[in-house]
Amino acid sequence: MARLEIDRVTKRYGDVYAVRDVTLDVADGEFVVLLGPSGCGKTTTLRVVAGFAEPTSGTVRLGERDITSLPPWKRNAGLVFQSYALFPHLTVAQNVAFGLEMRKVEPAEMSRRIADALRLVRLEHLGERLPRQLSGGQQQRVALARALVFRPDVLLLDEPLSNLDAKLRQEVRVEIRELQRKLELTTVMVTHDQEEALTMADRLVVMNDGAVRQVGTQQDLYERPTDRFVAGFVGRSTFIEGEIEAPGRFRSAGGLALACDGALPGPATLALRPERIAVAATPQTGMDNSLPGVVEFVSYLGATIDMHVRISGKERVIVQIPNRADSLVPSVGGQVHVAWAAANGIVFSGTDT
């Protein structure tokens, strides 16, 4: 395994930027997830690393090598595709053997390593099957074994779990993550599923419109999003438009005066996480902000309850409360008081990002 350095990579198709000035270091043994909506450039970035797209500018280094213009077959990168991309005419064992054959590994060594790889993904008993005789989850594991058996310098996962059903996906997430830790694989995964990204990554890279918006740990992205896009894409947020009147005072477009943390005077957006807002039947003293509101929408989600509370003519906040025996479960039209600490509101300066 090796360290992967993506340095100022841009990929342009005509006038369209698929990837714009992306810089990213992945440490040896680190699991980095590229997260973003479709068309954000995450897959193109992965294809640049794999060698299927040549960057318009910038360099990619893997370990000690500059691999920017190396063809895919000389990169020593293990790739797992969304469609698994198993060779349909070869058995499971032959699929796994492919990378070893290309590296001219000796027969004895080869069969030992194939057996090891299949054992690693718990498919040692299915070596003679053809891919179409396997379930989706099993095919996925064959693809993983095939990508690992030749000891690649980096493992690249392109939406590897999208074709699995929800329950299986949760199991495989943990499985891949444990395997990655055990083998200390330098890994880059692409996904549009934030839950998947949050479960698996050491570090996340949020992308939009071909550019990196924020790089950080789960906590960094959730607690300290650097812009409005990240606050909306990772977790949920209610955005309230308005302006900072004075340090610590936010005036919403609907006329509410709210306490907030710092920031320079001028137009701004206040972002509130649904679970950081408390709900009570009476005004809450001791909170920086406590506002009366009317419940307009309630969804009962089992473990939690979501509600939309109107706090002014123009503003409505989403509140999520845990579903406990003593929880206040208001009904639509009910009067409540919502409250939050100033530190729980995230302020983004400027009108829109």
Added chain:
Amino acid sequence: MTTIRELTVIGRIAKSGRLGRIALNGAAMVTLAYILTPLVFVTWLAFFRQEIPSFPPEGYSLRWFQAIAGNDRFVSGFLLSLQLAVIATSIGLCLGLPAALCISRSRFKGREALSSLLLLPLVVPGIVLGIALYVFHVEVELATGLPILGSLGGLIAGHVLIVIPWTVRLVTASLAGLDRSIEEAAQSLGANRFTTFRRVTLPAIRPGVVAAALFGFVSSFGNLEMSLFIVGPGRTTLPIAIIQYLEWKIDPTIAAVSVLQILLIATAMLITDRFVRISRVV
């Protein structure tokens, strides 16, 4: 009362579904009969004893099959047609495979036009193709002095022309159904472009290639109209031998030849179908 009405509606739908199925099966049977009837009659006729076909037959015999073996023109015609079809199919595949790859993989100006052009020999009537080739051969021979008119080379080239549309069409179709990511997977595993093609692409499109070879072979083997214009003296393909025989005689020998031809092609199809499911490609 709604339930009863709903039930009636459901019943009506079910009944119309059944009617539809009966109609479909009926239509399929009629089509099948339409295709098979001539084959059945030809096969029956081949075993008639009398020389002038008339119904009902006076008796049955195998004499017409023996007559084929004794007829030089049929034997040599069969051998020539076989040779021709094998060579033309091989060359047609060698040309059609790269062409199909190029058409389905690269984006260039005139791609559509090229694709249509390669299918053209299938559309142009055989007679027109034959005359055009004949005139072309004459002109080239006049211009270069090379013996092209009526040569075996000219005949093979003509047959390659009618094989190409099949190879291009069928290989293109199977390339279109191919998941490109398996090729990328092979490359990421260390296979260069050529190895990827040999180890992954070619095996994956094998059914299409085999079907292309089969259809190319059949269309070359049975070709009459075009061949009529470009065969040289003493070089008679089986279809031409049949038509020439028919000019003088109408005894069941022709039926017997047809039966053998049908058997040959049917066998080829059955054998290939054992290795690749042709029905999946065509």
